[in-house]
Amino acid sequence: MLNSIFIILLFQLMGEFIQKFFDFSIPGPVIGLIFLLSVLLIIKKINKKHEAFDTNLVISAENLLSYLPLLFIPVGVGVVMHLSLLEENLVSVLLVIVFGTLLTLALTGYVMEKLLKDNNLND
Amino acid sequence: MIDQQKLYYIWIYLQAEPLFWLTLTISSYLIADFIYRKSNLFPLLNPVALSVLLVSLILISFNIQYERYFDGAKFIHFLLGPATVALAIPIYRKWDLIVSNSKAILISLTLGSFFAIFITYVLSLQFKLQEELIFSLLPRSVTAPIAMGISEIIGGIPSLTAIITLITGVVGASLGVFVFDLMKLKKMEARGFSLGLASHGIGTARAMSRDKNAGVFAAVGMGLSGLITSIIVPLFLKIIF
Numbered sequence: 630m631l632n633s634i635f636i637i638l639l640f641q642l643m644g645e646f647i648q649k650f651f652d653f654s655i656p657g658p659v660i661g662l663i664f665l666l667s668v669l670l671i672i673k674k675i676n677k678k679h680e681a682f683d684t685n686l687v688i689s690a691e692n693l694l695s696y697l698p699l700l701f702i703p704v705g706v707g708v709v710m711h712l713s714l715l716e717e718n719l720v721s722v723l724l725v726i727v728f729g730t731l732l733t734l735a736l737t738g739y740v741m742e743k744l745l746k747d748n749n750l751n752d
Numbered sequence: 753m754i755d756q757q758k759l760y761y762i763w764i765y766l767q768a769e770p771l772f773w774l775t776l777t778i779s780s781y782l783i784a785d786f787i788y789r790k791s792n793l794f795p796l797l798n799p800v801a802l803s804v805l806l807v808s809l810i811l812i813s814f815n816i817q818y819e820r821y822f823d824g825a826k827f828i829h830f831l832l833g834p835a836t837v838a839l840a841i842p843i844y845r846k847w848d849l850i851v852s853n854s855k856a857i858l859i860s861l862t863l864g865s866f867f868a869i870f871i872t873y874v875l876s877l878q879f880k881l882q883e884e885l886i887f888s889l890l891p892r893s894v895t896a897p898i899a900m901g902i903s904e905i906i907g908g909i910p911s912l913t914a915i916i917t918l919i920t921g922v923v924g925a926s927l928g929v930f931v932f933d934l935m936k937l938k939k940m941e942a943r944g945f946s947l948g949l950a951s952h953g954i955g956t957a958r959a960m961s962r963d964k965n966a967g968v969f970a971a972v973g974m975g976l977s978g979l980i981t982s983i984i985v986p987l988f989l990k991i992i993f
Binding site: 634637638640641644645654655656657658659661662663665666669670673686687689690691693694695696697698699700701702703704705706707708709710711712714715718721722723724725726727728729730731732733734735736737738739740741742744745746 | 777778780781785798799800801803804805807808811812818821822825826828829831832833834835836837838839840841842843844845847852853855856857859860863864867868871872875876879880881885889892893895896897898901902905911912914915916918919920921922923924927928931932935937938939941942943945946947949950951953954956957958960961967973975978979982
């Protein structure tokens with residue numbers, strides 16, 4: 630457990646460092662994600678017989694991800710408390726967001742559904 | 753008789769400590785999640801939206817400053833970073849599925865990300881919003897830290913972008929399924945990818961709670977749209993202005 634927490638924090642730390650060092654517009658944790666994924670894929674390539682990680686890492690990661698919605702609450706509360714920043718534009722902004730998001734979801738979902746191969750899904 | 757004075761002092765002590773706000777946040781989430789499950793995962797009862805409303809109601813009715821609350825709840829907020837890194841694991845486990853559909857992913861990604869910006873711009877013009885507000889709206893479909901960074905570069909207001917981005921996430925997570933059902937989309941991977949692309953982490957959280965493949969494709973969609981959007985938005989503005 631502690632090992633996997635360490636691995637995840639270490640990769641986040643590397644990501645944050647690189648983000649600041651090169652002044653990237655991509656957030657540190659996303660860079661950390663890309664790094665961790667690359668390392669796992671490289672290990673798998675070198676050592677084909679074994680999985681690249683111990684099961685602890687999988688368990689810790691999946692535990693953390695199962696609470697993903699919880700992690701958005703502190704910022705979400707900030708949104709409600711600061712809604713007044715939008716002032717008289719609140720309704721128009723909400724309409725732009727709702728219609729914009731639904732149309733984007735529809736288009737992306739449709740294109741993806743048409744392009745995905747049928748044979749290798751749901752495994 | 754209850755000693756009111758004493759209770760008041762206990763409250764003064766507790767509200768200055770993280771313990772109370774952490775417990776409040778987690779209990780609101782457990783209540784919201786319970787309602788969501790009892791409702792058979794009814795999308796409009798999205799646990800993020802529900803628990804945010806619950807906590808906000810309490811803060812407003814007891815007249816508590818957001819900063820005071822966040823000072824305690826920031827420990828939960830901190831976990832967003834590690835959780836983002838942890839997304840590498842489900843992506844790694846479904847890597848073959850992603851590689852074999854890379855063409856579909858790249859095409860949907862480009863079309864979807866561009867369309868998200870374009871439709872936001874067109875709708876903003878329809879509603880005659882000021883330029884500063886339009887700039888704050890444009891990057892709204894990607895994860896908040898990226899969206900805020902883009903907003904700053906193009907001349908929007910980052911804190912407004914944060915608000916707009918969060919609302920986008922909740923809208924996508926709670927209404928997305930109605931769009932997908934209406935369009936009769938059958939592939940969970942398509943639904944997930946679309947949710948991650950259009951409504952970032954909150955959409956991804958929703959996808960993960962429904963289906964593993966949907967969750968993985970959502971995470972891929974969220975990550976890639978974050979990358980491509982930070983390139984497209986400045987280009988888009990160069991073409992428009």
